[in-house]
Amino acid sequence: MTTSATTARISVRDIANLRPSTTTKEIAAIMTAGSQGLAAVVLAEAAGQAPPSAxxxxxxxxxxxxxxxxxxxxxxxLRVSVARAEMEGHARKARANWARARQVADRIVVATKVVDRCAAVRWKPRRPNRRRRPRPAPRNGRCAGCSAPRPARSGSRCSPRLA
Incomplete structure (x- = not known):
């Protein structure tokens, strides 16, 4: 970690150099230290360099x-930095940032699926085994769907607006 007078900056290399046995408490301390810590852990994970606990x-x-x-x-x-590097004529820097942006974009797909799965776990239906009730049998002179009086003509049906 590179330290300055006020804050400690955490880089992707620092996360990659963590030992594989790093505990989740240590990772949580890094991630909650600031947005730079979380970003470094996320970038290291996207590059495949993060410890398994992270x-x-x-x-x-x-x-x-x-x-x-x-x-x-x-x-x-990253996409903005790629465009800036291309405009300034830094081809190598643009390629490196483009590769990182592709890694991050691929991870967005995975993260979206994980978030959907997490949301499905959190959501609990009110009645998990709810079955659709069968429609009641028609009563004499009444419509089966809405129980309104049947029309006088035998071939006509109940209006859907009334149902």
Whole structure:
């Protein structure tokens, strides 16, 4: 970690150099330290350099939405940096940022599926085994769908607006 006088900056390389046995508490401390920490963990995960505990933590229901939002923000800033590098004539920097933007865009697809799955786990239906009730049998002189009086003619049906 590079330190300055006021804050500590965490880079992707710092996350990649963490030992594989890093606990989720240590990862949570890095991620909650500031937006730079979360962004570094998300970028390292997108590049495949994050420890397994960080990958599992990002996919948990507590962090999956933050993971997706950070990925979307990182992708847009990487695309801007690609355009800026191309305008300034830095081809190597543009290619490097383009590759990172592609990694992040691929992870957005995965994160969207994880967020959908997390939302499905959180959502609980009121009646999980609700079956559709059969329509009641027609009563004498009444419509089966709305119980309104049947029209006088035998071939006509109940109006759908009345049903």
């Amino acid at each position: 990958v599992g933590m990002l996919r948990s229901p507590d962090w999956c939405e933050d993971w997706l939002l950070t990925l979307v923000g990182l992708e847009s800033s």
